[in-house]
Amino acid sequence: MKKGFYQKSYFNNENGYTLIIVILTLVVITILGLGLMGTTANSLKISSHERDNQSAYYIAEAGLVQKRAEIKEKLSSEETVNEAIKKTSLYYNSLSKSEKESFNFADYAVSLILGPDSTTTYSSDNGDFEKQFNKETKATVKSKKINSLMYKIISEGRIGTIQSRTISQVIDISNTSDNPDNPTSLSNNTVYVAGHIQLNGSAQLKNITIASPSPSKDGHTINGNLDKVKWNTPFNYKLPEFPSNQFNNFPSNSINFNSEKITLDKDVTIQNFKSNSLTIDVGSSNRSIYITNLDLSGKTIKIIGSGKLTIYINNLAPLNKNAFINSEGNKDNLQIYVENQININGNSSLSIDGSIYAYNGINTSKKLYVAGDIIIGKGDLHINGNGKDNYISSVSANGIYAPNSKIHFNGGSKTEIKSNIIVNEVIFNGNSTIEGIGDETSNENNDNINNNKNIIFRLNPHSIIENN
Template sequence: MIKVLWQNENGVSLLIVLMTLVILTLLGTALATISFANVKLTTNDRDYQSTYYIAEAGVNQAYAQMKSQVLVTYETRNNEESFFSSINDYIFSELNNQTYKNFEKSFSEQPKANITIKQLTNQNPREYKISSEGVIGKRTRTVEKVVEVKWVSKNAVPSIPSNVALIVRESVTLTGSAKINGDVQLLNGGNNKITLNGGGNIYHSDKTSRGTVHVESNYVDNVLDVPNWYRDSPKVVGSSSLFNLESLNGLLNIAPSSTSNTLENINISGNRDQEISLSSNSFTEKVSIEGSNNLDIHIGDADYHLVVDNFNLGQGHVNIIGSGTLHLHVLDTFNIGGSSTINKNGNINQFNLYYYGSNQFKLGGGTTDKRLTICKRC
């Protein structure tokens, strides 16, 4: 009897061991399955997140390039139409359909971001949508960003009367065959405010006929100070609609801070010419030209402001190259003499001079210039 019970107990023990092994095997298999699924899910999630980061990096890179170009274009365009035209040319020729591959490899795969840009609106401000498709192997993910580009009107020169070359507050002195080709407006009339001597004179913009000085009507008879032997003195006419110089105050006050580039001093002497090309508004402390040398300023088809502390054209020539307009702001001293010329072969719309100095504005020698000149303290 005792022997039988012992044998039964051995059978129960074996059964318990077998059941334990089965349970452990099932648990191990389940845990292995769960672990494998988790590893696979983690890998997929990693790849999914990686493609998102590539897409995000692509859209940010395209946005940075677009922003940089918008700022550069705004510097060189003075109206809304040309601004947006230039922006669109850049976007759809340089950015749209571009592929960025400047990423580190991800598990032997080369990531890339495919960029597409769509214009959403036509008005100002204008909206664009940047789409970036991140790609790693066969996995893709897209990130989008809507960008608003706005044109903000600049302080522009108010409409200037036709054929006017010089608008001055107080007085003008022309000596030594200096010439102004275009009419003159004298805002504060008085006796002997326009002085001509040594051949200096004021001509019409066609250079073949006498120019005209516009003053308040009660100063017509006494404003000219010329020698008795002078011939073909300019006509003096009374005007009740002289230019309002105060309308330029905003432009005159902000011009010195409108530059984004500093140039080295320009000193030209001996037997040499010099060329500079402007691609943005610029500042230089000094421009000095002697010895009948030339300074060619290339502006392309854009409008630029060049701010100068001291401008000395003792005997030389300044040539404006391009179809745009150069606005020259002279803050302190302005001297021009000898047989100097400024924009001689250009047209009056290519060059505007703004003089801020406290000294009297004078043209001497055989000076010839073709520009609009506006003096804050003349």
């Protein structure tokens, strides 16, 4: 009996059961802890990788921006640009006549300014960047020419020895000189017409010659004044590009012009322009103003300072009152770009001591005075006046450049030019008068390209893209 009792007690003995449960629990907790530690370590590794990856992008971007700023500084240096233009002029003068016809003056000058393709390194060791978590940071930036007046910046940002990202940006360089960048020899007091000529007998041509590449008057409408037309006159002209990129990248720092004077210490976007009389001080630096909508009617803008001012206008309201811009100022220091058609209505007038690029043309029924050049992209130029109320004048070999457009000289309008007009089609109607007031010499000035001395180069950056 005792033996069975003890056997039963042995099988019912629960001593040590708690220890087993504790051990199993510790095993489970240990496994979970190890798994959690592994997950955390992996997350930290991924986070560190993403952090370094993003830092590498920012370093690449910083290197690209630095290189772009250096290029812009070179192109903005008046001394550097003038020296390059001087060397380009000397080289141009050494060319043959056929070589001159295909010579790209601006592209050659920019090549001298920027030099050959180059590679620049910015690093934390040189003090350009700070180290990231004790890792060396470095941007290797390449600048290379890919086309005429087009360059590409490629920047590789690197963290340590492993993580890197590469981005690139294409930059167009536009020439906003106060004279179109064509060294073609063009005679003053001449209207160069690439296409159709419509010349009525009542049109008055005073000291003016019409030049055409056509061999004869066949295909043209000419009534009288045949002695004023020169046939078989070839000429080469390339319209400067309109800086469309600038209109898509207005600076975000907008201001309101509520006072009568403003000093520009940076490029700005204008929202409002309330004062009828405004003085803009550009100081000694080149500045730009970006305007979405502008009504110039009844306004006077005075520009002071030795720097050059470029104004970009999306939409210029029709002019219903007289407006004066930079009156008696240096015409070489003002360039205006207008995207929409310029309309000068009624008895209003527009006076600009500078140059203007009207992309979609000009329609004036009163008085238009431009001391520099008028350049038209794709619209037409309509000059509709009565008597002596319309004229385009210049104080230095400047004129009208509209090789893609028509120019309509209508009614009793009068137009004065000092250099020449380049146009696709020209129409003289009614009692219109056009008078040449320039010297009977070539704009080439004894084969020297003096008109290119005021070239201004501007950067038009494309979007930044990442290279795989």
